[in-house]
Amino acid sequence: MASIKDVAAEAGVSVATVSRVLNDHPSVSDDARNRVLAAVEALDYRPNAVARSLRTDQTRTLGLVISDVLNPYFTELARSVEEEARALGYSVIIGNADERPELQDHHVRTLLDRRIDGLLLSPTDGGSAGILDAARAGTPMVFVDRWIPGLDVPVVRADGRAAIRDLVAHLHGLGHRRLAIIAGPAATTTGSERVAAFRDALAEYGIPLPDAYIGQGDFQAESGRRATEGFLDLPEPPEVVFATDNLMALGALDAVRARGLRVPEDLALAAFDDIRWFVHTDPPITAIAQPTPELGRAAVRALVDRIEGRVPESVTLPARLVVRRSCGEPGPAQPPVGTVGTVRRSKS
Helix, strand or coil: CCCHHHHHHHHCCCHHHHHHHHCCCCCCCHHHHHHHHHHHHHHCCCCCHHHHHHHHCCCCEEEEEECCCCCHHHHHHHHHHHHHHHHCCCEEEEEECCCCHHHHHHHHHHHHHCCCCEEEECCCCCCCHHHHHHHHCCCCEEEECCCCCCCCCCEEEEECHHHHHHHHHHHHHCCCCCEEEEECCCCCHHHHHHHHHHHHHHHHCCCCCCHHHEEECCCCHHHHHHHHHHHHCCCCCCCEEEECCHHHHHHHHHHHHHCCCCCCCCCEEEEECCCHHHHHCCCCCEEEECCHHHHHHHHHHHHHHHHCCCCCEEEEEECEEECCCCCCCCCCCCCCCCCCCCCEEEEC
């Protein structure tokens, strides 16, 4: 592997001149700059990123801590983050919190020790010590999907309230009146917000939400299975279960099938967070889709704005209902729609 000394020898200049060219210093002549750049290309020289970060106080690296890498929603989010970061000249290091605050804090501290330029987070709770410390220290940071109220950090997220209202209207139109929900952790904004939106939408139709129809989950499949088993054991089981994330929906589907029951004949099922698999289940699952790639790209742009001294913006995009066949819908499934609605921005 070529060194900076090899580049200097090839270009016929000093090591100091090579360093100035690589750092875009204005004092270098055009002739010297051209010779150095030609030598860099000829020798396929790659500057030492660690050494450069010590000189410039930047690593051109972003940290991304996601809640659960096994969740297809977060996998797709991470992919869009990496693609947008690469387009803007940044690399990404990913940490998987596995929905555990202590593991989340471990990744946050490890990333900061590696001198990342900024941090993207989907918090697993309402404010762990690691996140709060990083925010107080002035670390450039953006929350994506979930957020921590009260912190002056830009938030990039989808607003699912209108889509949940559309779902309840859809279920009401199909004749369903006993509707249950599998909630995510109340300590997360998405966990509490989706339950509140569901309750409000039911109230518009005069439909109650008894405590027995609220199952507590943790955004993972096993909790969806347990909650659905509890619903099925009730003297009057619900007609519909709305799982507030895709993994809990798959757990609910497992619970129904384990008892020899069928969706939607014995229990209808809907989900928040549409995934590619849902169109291939039998029946295909009616779901609320988030504009995941757009969220990832917007989060990176907001973080880079903050890193580079610009005023970042919070971004809210609408989620949308995708009607398929898991709630007793007649006719063919609705194909996924690839467009998203109007972006709403607010200064952070």
